[in-house]
Amino acid sequence: MHRTGDVLLIQALLLAPAPTPLPESTPLRGRNVRDQKCRFLHVSCFRCGTVVPFKLSDIGEGIRDVTIKEWFVKPGDRVSQFDNICEVQSDKASVTITSRYDGLIKALRYKVDDVALIGDALLDIEVDDDNEQAVEGKPKPSPVSGAPNRSGPAGVDGAGAAWGQLNGLKKSLATPAVRRIAVENGIELKDVVPTGKGSRVLKEDILAHLERVSAGSAGNPAAGTPADGELVPIKGYTKQMWKTMTRSLSIPHFVYSDECTVDKLMECRSQVKDSLKERGVALSMMPFFIKAASKALEGVPRLNAWQDEGSQAIRVLKSHNIGIAMDTPEGLIVPNIKNVQRLSLVEVARELNRLQELGRKSSIPPNDLANTTFTLSNIGVIGGTYTKPVILPPQIVIGAFGKVQKLPRFDEEGQVVPASVISVSWAADHRVVDGVTMAKYSNLWKYYVENPMFLFIEA
Numbered sequence: 333m334h335r336t337g338d339v340l341l342i343q344a345l346l347l348a349p350a351p352t353p354l355p356e357s358t359p360l361r362g363r364n365v366r367d368q369k370c371r372f373l374h375v376s377c378f379r380c381g382t383v384v385p386f387k388l389s390d391i392g393e394g395i396r397d398v399t400i401k402e403w404f405v406k407p408g409d410r411v412s413q414f415d416n417i418c419e420v421q422s423d424k425a426s427v428t429i430t431s432r433y434d435g436l437i438k439a440l441r442y443k444v445d446d447v448a449l450i451g452d453a454l455l456d457i458e459v460d461d462d463n464e465q466a467v468e469g470k471p472k473p474s475p476v477s478g479a480p481n482r483s484g485p486a487g488v489d490g491a492g493a494a495w496g497q498l499n500g501l502k503k504s505l506a507t508p509a510v511r512r513i514a515v516e517n518g519i520e521l522k523d524v525v526p527t528g529k530g531s532r533v534l535k536e537d538i539l540a541h542l543e544r545v546s547a548g549s550a551g552n553p554a555a556g557t558p559a560d561g562e563l564v565p566i567k568g569y570t571k572q573m574w575k576t577m578t579r580s581l582s583i584p585h586f587v588y589s590d591e592c593t594v595d596k597l598m599e600c601r602s603q604v605k606d607s608l609k610e611r612g613v614a615l616s617m618m619p620f621f622i623k624a625a626s627k628a629l630e631g632v633p634r635l636n637a638w639q640d641e642g643s644q645a646i647r648v649l650k651s652h653n654i655g656i657a658m659d660t661p662e663g664l665i666v667p668n669i670k671n672v673q674r675l676s677l678v679e680v681a682r683e684l685n686r687l688q689e690l691g692r693k694s695s696i697p698p699n700d701l702a703n704t705t706f707t708l709s710n711i712g713v714i715g716g717t718y719t720k721p722v723i724l725p726p727q728i729v730i731g732a733f734g735k736v737q738k739l740p741r742f743d744e745e746g747q748v749v750p751a752s753v754i755s756v757s758w759a760a761d762h763r764v765v766d767g768v769t770m771a772k773y774s775n776l777w778k779y780y781v782e783n784p785m786f787l788f789i790e791a
Contacts, residue, residue: 381460383438385453386417388429395422397449397515399567400442401694409437411457418454421662423571425698435459441508447515447567452508506533513538516565568694569663579725584762587720588770591755592778594736598752600784608678618656618710619681621733623787624780625708626652626672632773636705638726639761646728646764655704655724656687659714662694666724668704677787712736712754721759728761729770731777 388398398420405417411431419428438456442448504521506514510533514521517538524541526533566574597620605615629636629652637646655668667690669675669683690696707727711719712735721732734755741751756777760770780787 381435381458383456383458386455386457387453388448388450390450391427397447398422400444400446400448403440405437407437407439411437421568421694423568425701426695433457433459447512449511504533505531510535510538517542517563518565569665573664576724577722580722583723585723585759586762587757587759588767588774589757590774591753592781593751593753594781595752597781597784613678613681614685615681619677619684620781620784620787621708622654622672623677623680624777625654627780628773628776631776632769635729635773637728639728649705651705653703653705655707657709658691660691660694665696666704666707667696667700718755719757721757723759723761728764729758731756731758
């Protein structure tokens with residue numbers, strides 16, 4: 333509307349006849365600005381681009397919603413294709429959304445920590461006139477850092493339909509604001525009776541659904557909640573943990589536990605950690621445990637495998653992609669160090685440092701989470717002594733270590749001496765792993781931990 337007015341004003345000023353100049357004797361002070369011999373026309377630039385919604389494309393892996401972690405742009409910024417727009421956090425990983433347009437950012441539709449659904453508009457962008465595809469309403473697929481590009485029905489406008497088909501459902505119609513209310517209250521839109529035009533779910537429908545759920549809970553005291561309780565939505569990494577642990581319930585676990593002394597390991601670490609620190613590498617005890625796990629897998633390779641329930645078999649894998657259970661601000665996550673069998677102890681430590689730094693920012697990319705073959709958890713860094721770890725399917729084994737304890741033990745002469753001891757527990761899928769195999773593996777791991785020099789001299 334302002335643009336049309338600007339154009340008409342400019343045309344009127346340009347076509348208007350020049351005023352008759354006053355005699356030179358007329359004082360300049362008494363003249364009107366329009367009566368001066370020279371006229372100056374100043375017009376601010378205006379844009380004629382098309383404003384289009386920048387929608388969140390399907391980023392794969394069945395992801396339906398993400399949390400906005402950080403914006404890299406603000407209204408008024410110019411962007412080009414492939415420039416970073418924002419970083420989002422799904423229940424599986426962090427990904428960076430990049431621009432598929434050249435244009436000007438007009439408005440951001442979400443704040444940091446808001447939840448956005450696949451197919452919702454993240455922002456409004458005024459695209460340049462030469463971006464024909466965008467002007468015609470056919471934007472290019474949005475590149476996503478760390479996730480495969482999508483096209484066709486799973487692309488921009490079809491993203492909502494894509495995940496709806498994935499779940500065998502037709503996408504529910506609702507505005508972004510209504511979707512956020514549903515997500516914050518843990519409500520599936522498919523469960524809500526829509527009353528809006530074209531079967532659109534309204535805010536009133538969400539509130540009515542909550543009242544029905546509340547009434548149902550009131551009729552069942554066991555299902556009720558205190559009036560002052562707070563409903564905290566599960567999101568981020570915790571949502572993926574929910575899904576994974578639900579699958580883990582179908583696995584018949586058995587646990588094999590042992591303990592080992594780590595005096596030699598601690599002495600070895602003490603001798604080299606300062607030298608490595610000067611090279612930018614922080615050496616904890618965990619790289620020793622990781623490398624020992626890989627060396628032990630060389631002796632018992634069938635434990636580095638995935639369960640194939642469909643064919644009732646296991647797929648033994650050559651790459652030792654050792655996963656590390658890691659606590660982050662967004663919840664538990666398990667990135668992995670790839671091909672540990674090829675890495676030196678120092679290289680393992682360097683990779684662990686990298687993952688820990690990303691974990692502190694909750695910014696671990698999908699590639700570091702993919703294809704884990706064997707998982708370790710060090711509960712000892714928190715202070716625990718014993719734990720029963722839970723297998724992460726399709727893996728068949730997970731190990732967990734407790735804290736180092738100073739305990740009395742007998743030496744070879746039968747004398748009581750202080751020893752640094754940790755406990756280790758291995759949980760295995762009893763459908764494919766027996767106790768003897770697990771004990772053999774644990775003994776190999778223990779040998780390398782108690783004789784750490786072999787981890788330095790053997791790659």
